[in-house]
Amino acid sequence: MSRIGWNGQILWVDLSSGEHRTDSLDGETYRQFIGGKGLGAYLLYRHLGANIDPLSADNILILLSGPLQGLPGPSVGRWSVVTKSPLTGIFLDSHCGGATGRDIKKAGYDAICIKGACSEPSILVIDNNEVSIRPASKYWGKGVYATTNLLHEGYGDGFSVYAIGPAGENKVRYATACCEIAHQTGRGGIGAVLGSKKIKAIVVRGTNSVPAHDIDLIRSINRKYIADWKTLDIDFKKYGTRHLVEIANHVGQFPTRNWQNGYFDEFEELSHIKMEQEYGVGNHHSCPHCVMRCTHAFSIPDPNDGSRRVESMIEYETLGLLGGNLGISDPLAVLQLNYICDDLGLDTISAGAVIGFAMEAYERGMLSKSEIGFEIGFGDANAAAKMVSLISSRSDIGDTLAEGVRRAAEMLGKGTGELAVHVKGLEVPAWDPRGRLGQGLLYATGDIGASHLRGWPPTSDPPDRPAVDFVEKLLSSRFEKTLKDSMIICHFTNRVPITMEQMRALLNGATGADYTLSDLETAARRIETLIRLFNIREGISRRDDTLPPRLWEPQTHGPRKGMRSFVSKDDFEESLSRYYQLMGWDSMGIPKEDTLKQLGLASQ
Numbered sequence: 001m002s003r004i005g006w007n008g009q010i011l012w013v014d015l016s017s018g019e020h021r022t023d024s025l026d027g028e029t030y031r032q033f034i035g036g037k038g039l040g041a042y043l044l045y046r047h048l049g050a051n052i053d054p055l056s057a058d059n060i061l062i063l064l065s066g067p068l069q070g071l072p073g074p075s076v077g078r079w080s081v082v083t084k085s086p087l088t089g090i091f092l093d094s095h096c097g098g099a100t101g102r103d104i105k106k107a108g109y110d111a112i113c114i115k116g117a118c119s120e121p122s123i124l125v126i127d128n129n130e131v132s133i134r135p136a137s138k139y140w141g142k143g144v145y146a147t148t149n150l151l152h153e154g155y156g157d158g159f160s161v162y163a164i165g166p167a168g169e170n171k172v173r174y175a176t177a178c179c180e181i182a183h184q185t186g187r188g189g190i191g192a193v194l195g196s197k198k199i200k201a202i203v204v205r206g207t208n209s210v211p212a213h214d215i216d217l218i219r220s221i222n223r224k225y226i227a228d229w230k231t232l233d234i235d236f237k238k239y240g241t242r243h244l245v246e247i248a249n250h251v252g253q254f255p256t257r258n259w260q261n262g263y264f265d266e267f268e269e270l271s272h273i274k275m276e277q278e279y280g281v282g283n284h285h286s287c288p289h290c291v292m293r294c295t296h297a298f299s300i301p302d303p304n305d306g307s308r309r310v311e312s313m314i315e316y317e318t319l320g321l322l323g324g325n326l327g328i329s330d331p332l333a334v335l336q337l338n339y340i341c342d343d344l345g346l347d348t349i350s351a352g353a354v355i356g357f358a359m360e361a362y363e364r365g366m367l368s369k370s371e372i373g374f375e376i377g378f379g380d381a382n383a384a385a386k387m388v389s390l391i392s393s394r395s396d397i398g399d400t401l402a403e404g405v406r407r408a409a410e411m412l413g414k415g416t417g418e419l420a421v422h423v424k425g426l427e428v429p430a431w432d433p434r435g436r437l438g439q440g441l442l443y444a445t446g447d448i449g450a451s452h453l454r455g456w457p458p459t460s461d462p463p464d465r466p467a468v469d470f471v472e473k474l475l476s477s478r479f480e481k482t483l484k485d486s487m488i489i490c491h492f493t494n495r496v497p498i499t500m501e502q503m504r505a506l507l508n509g510a511t512g513a514d515y516t517l518s519d520l521e522t523a524a525r526r527i528e529t530l531i532r533l534f535n536i537r538e539g540i541s542r543r544d545d546t547l548p549p550r551l552w553e554p555q556t557h558g559p560r561k562g563m564r565s566f567v568s569k570d571d572f573e574e575s576l577s578r579y580y581q582l583m584g585w586d587s588m589g590i591p592k593e594d595t596l597k598q599l600g601l602a603s604q
C-alpha cells in the first residue's frame with residue numbers, strides 16, 4: 001500500500017530469528033497519530049507488553065520518519081526514535097538530525113520496528129527493501145567516530161550510519177545513539193537498548209522519490225520561511241544554541257554546581273563569542289536542507305592524542321551540564337568532555353548531572369575518596385574526564401553512576417537522594433525551573449521525565465507568582481511540541497517563527513488530508529493521552545509528577561535568589577490538578593472514560 005506523505009509501510013525486524021516483514025496501518029491510524037512521536041507511541045503501546053525489561057530482547061526500538069520527511073519543507077530533516085527507556089522504565093522518544101530519517105522514508109517505510117536480540121555483535125543493514133544482519137565484531141569496542149567512518153568506507157556515502165559507542169555496548173542507562181557523527185538521539189538510553197540487542201549500528205539507504213499531495217504549497221511555505229529567516233538578526237543565527245549561556249544565566253536558569261544555584265559567576269568564560277573566536281570552524285554538520293544550520297563544529301586538540309585536532313559539536317545543554325553544573329569554566333575542557341562523551345556515546349546532560357551529583361556527594365562527605373578512587377571536587381575537569389571513562393566502561397564507581405542519578409542515589413544511600421536531580425529518573429536539562437514561571441510544571445508532567453522539549457513557558461518571568469493561572473498556556477505550548485515531534489518539524493522553527501496555520505498547511509500539503517487546527521489540537525491531546533496510558537501501565541501515577549528536593553530549595557545566589565520552582569507546594573498541587581483537568585484526566589492523572597472516547601482511545 002502506498003500513500004502520499006505516508007508510505008503506508010512499517011518494517012518489522014526480529015533480530016532473534018533474523019526474519020523481517022512489512023506491515024501496514026489503516027489510513028485513520030495515520031491520520032490520528034501523524035508520524036514520529038505520535039505513530040511511535042501508537043506502535044509501542046500496541047506491541048510492547050507491560051513491565052518488559054527495557055534491556056531485554058523483548059523491548060522494541062522504533063525508528064520513524066514523518067509525513068514531511070524528504071520534502072522541501074522548513075527544517076523537516078530530523079527523525080525520531082521511540083522505545084521503553086532503560087533509564088526511566090517509561091515511554092521514551094528522542095529526535096535527531098542526520099540522514100537516517102530521510103533514508104528510512106526513501107526506502108519506503110514510515111517506521112522500522114526492531115525487536116529481539118542478536119547473539120553476537122551485528123549491524124542491521126537496510127538497503128531499500130533488502131534487509132540483512134551482518135557481523136560487527138570488528139567494530140565492537142570502537143568509538144562512534146571510528147565506527148561511523150569505517151562503515152562509510154565499507155558501504156559508501158549513499159548509506160547513512162546510526163551507531164553506538166562503548167557506553168551503549170556496556171548498557172549505560174543513558175547511552176546515546178549517533179547519526180552521522182554529529183546528531184544524537186541523546187536522552188533516556190537508546191544506545192543501551194541497541195547495545196542490549198547487540199546492534200552496533202544501523203546502516204540505511206533509500207533511493208525512492210518522496211511524492212507530496214501539493215508540492216507547490218510546501219515549497220511556497222518554505223520560501224517564505226527562508227525569506228523570514230534571512231531578515232532575522234539574532235544570535236542563534238551565528239552561534240546556534242551556545243548564545244543561551246548568557247541568557248539562561250541572567251535569569252537564574254544556568255545549572256551551577258549540581259543545581260545548587262542557577263547563576264554561574266564564571267559564565268563569561270563559556271561565552272559563545274569567545275568560543276567561536278578561539279575554536280570555531282564555521283557551522284556545518286547540520287540537518288538535511290535546513291536553512292538555520294545550527295550545528296556548529298569547534299576544532300580542539302584530541303583529548304586522547306594531543307598531536308592531532310578533532311571537531312567537537314557542542315550545544316547549550318552540554319555547556320550547562322558539563323560546564324556550570326560541574327563548576328568548570330575552561331571552554332576547552334568542556335569542549336573536550338563533550339567530544340569524549342559523544343565518541344563514547346554518552347548523553348552529555350545525564351553524564352553532567354551524574355558527575356555533578358558525585359562531586360557534591362564527595363564535597364559533602366557522603367562519598368569518600370576510597371569509594372570513588374580519586375578526588376572529584378567541583379571544577380576538576382580531569383576528574384570529570386576520568387569519571388566519564390569509568391562510567392562508559394562500567395568500571396568501579398562508574399558502574400553505579402552508569403545507572404543514572406536516581407538509581408545511583410538508591411544504591412549509595414547516605415542521604416544522597418537529596419542531591420539527585422531528576423524527574424521520573426530522567427536527569428534535568430540545563431534550564432533551572434527556579435528561574436522561570438511554569439517550567440517546573442512542564443518538567444513534573446513530562447511524559448519522558450524532565451525535558452525542555454515538552455513545552456516552553458511563554459514568559460521569562462520568575463516563578464514569584466502562582467503558576468496555576470498559567471497552565472492553559474503551558475498546555476498549548478506542550479501541544480505545539482507534541483505536534484512538531486509527530487510531524488517532525490524542528491523545535492527551533494520557533495525562531496522564525498512557523499505558525500500553527502503553516503504547520504497545518506504543510507501537513508495537508510504533504511498528505512492530502514484535511515486537518516483543521518482543531519484536529520491538530522485533538523491529535524496532540526490524543527498522543528499525550530495514549531502515552532499517559534502507557535506510563536500508567538508501567539506504574540506511573542500522580543506521585544511521580546513532581547520535582548526533586550533540590551528544586552524545592554531556594555536559590556541562594558544571583559538574579560533569582562530566594563526563588564523556588566513554585567511560590568508554594570499548594571500552588572504546585574493546584575497547577576497539577578488544573579493540568580489534569582485540562583487534559584481530561586482525573587485527579588490522580590488517569591484519563592477519564594469520556595476523554596478516551598472523545599479521542600478514539602476507548603479500545604486501546
Ligand code: SF4
Binds near residue numbers: 075292
Ligand atoms: S535548526 Fe538546527 S537542529 Fe533544527 S533542523 Fe536546523 S540544523 Fe537541525
